[in-house]
Amino acid sequence: MTTISNPAPPAVNTSTLDLVGVSRWYGNVVAVNDVSMSLGPGVTGLLGPNGAGKTTLLHMMAGFLAPSRGTVTLDGGPTWRNPEVYRRLGLVSEREAVHSFLTAYEFVLATAKLHKLPDPQAAARRAIALVELEGAQDRRIGTYSKGMRQRARVAAALVHDPQVLLLDEPFNGMDPRQRLHMMGLLHSLGDAGRTILFSSHILEEVEQVSGTVQVMVAGRLAASGDFRTIRRLMTNRPHVFAIRSTDDRALAVALMAEPSVTGVELSRDGLTVRAGDYGAFTRVLPKVALARGVRVRQLIPEDESLESVFSYLVEA
Numbered sequence: 001m002t003t004i005s006n007p008a009p010p011a012v013n014t015s016t017l018d019l020v021g022v023s024r025w026y027g028n029v030v031a032v033n034d035v036s037m038s039l040g041p042g043v044t045g046l047l048g049p050n051g052a053g054k055t056t057l058l059h060m061m062a063g064f065l066a067p068s069r070g071t072v073t074l075d076g077g078p079t080w081r082n083p084e085v086y087r088r089l090g091l092v093s094e095r096e097a098v099h100s101f102l103t104a105y106e107f108v109l110a111t112a113k114l115h116k117l118p119d120p121q122a123a124a125r126r127a128i129a130l131v132e133l134e135g136a137q138d139r140r141i142g143t144y145s146k147g148m149r150q151r152a153r154v155a156a157a158l159v160h161d162p163q164v165l166l167l168d169e170p171f172n173g174m175d176p177r178q179r180l181h182m183m184g185l186l187h188s189l190g191d192a193g194r195t196i197l198f199s200s201h202i203l204e205e206v207e208q209v210s211g212t213v214q215v216m217v218a219g220r221l222a223a224s225g226d227f228r229t230i231r232r233l234m235t236n237r238p239h240v241f242a243i244r245s246t247d248d249r250a251l252a253v254a255l256m257a258e259p260s261v262t263g264v265e266l267s268r269d270g271l272t273v274r275a276g277d278y279g280a281f282t283r284v285l286p287k288v289a290l291a292r293g294v295r296v297r298q299l300i301p302e303d304e305s306l307e308s309v310f311s312y313l314v315e316a
């Protein structure tokens with residue numbers, strides 16, 4: 001993971017985004033359901049499967065969409081219909097076409113002019129330097145890699161030096177090197193005192209970038225807080241394993257005696273074992289097998305889809 005050895009000193013002004021009882025529906029579809037959270041300086045991950053309502057939530061935070069119920073405020077002022085918010089907040093949307101005939105400099109400069117900044121040229125140069133795109137700034141965006149295009153869009157979102165930056169799935173389609181670069185950039189922006197929120201449906205992505213996470217499932221906030229606590233919650237949930245061994249019956253009998261095992265089913269295809277604790281079970285299995293002289297040929301965790309993990313969090 002990219003670490004920033006010399007973080008910039010915290011900016012003097014910091015901003016807080018507050019959501020209180022926020023819901024948003026489209027006809028009969030409830031996209032966001034009674035969400036409350038408070039976001040301050042630093043990097044926060046918004047984790048959730050597809051369709052969880054992340055984009056809808058980000059758009060309400062940015063003032064692009066009105067909440068059907070509840071309030072979204074930035075430093076006490078509503079984000080909806082409040083031009084002041086556009087001066088203090090930047091949004092990088094998930095899908096946003098950029099004209100391929102523009103250079104990054106022209107694109108970022110156009111955004112600076114839209115913001116009516118006093119020195120748009122200097123602001124564009126500063127934002128491009130922040131995303132380290134100076135070397136390519138005069139090349140047409142059409143010649144860029146996906147990661148470079150994303151950086152150009154981040155530069156445009158940062159051109160007015162906002163205190164809050166929201167990014168919708170910023171790592172989508174990036175290769176590992178571009179991913180590392182983007183992670184480093186988000187870290188340095190957070191270390192400088194900005195409030196950064198990025199959405200993702202990939203657990204590991206969020207784990208690498210931020211210590212604080214908000215988990216959304218089916219429009220609701222399923223968990224929130226320190227990443228390690230949430231990770232523990234996820235790995236401590238009941239697990240199902242499919243096992244094949246040289247003697248399934250003997251292994252089944254031995255596993256039944258283990259406190260971490262809550263159920264064993266023996267069939268012609270092998271064993272299905274339910275364990276209350278992932279870590280305890282995976283530690284004990286090799287010992288039990290060795291003691292009985294059984295060789296484990298296959299161990300497959302079942303039902304490990306992200307959706308099932310999220311559902312567990314909702315029910316927890």
Ligand SMILES: Nc1ncnc2c1ncn2[C@@H]1O[C@H](COP(=O)(O)OP(=O)(O)OP(=O)(O)O)[C@@H](O)[C@H]1O
Nearest residue numbers: 026029030031048049050051052053054055056057
């Ligand atoms: N304009 C719209 N009209 C009707 N339904 C919508 C609209 N926008 C979103 N939805 C629905 O609201 C729910 C939440 O969608 P949203 O895009 O906010 O989720 P998401 O977590 O960002 O998912 P993804 O990562 O797939 O974009 C989905 O069921 C979606 O189909």
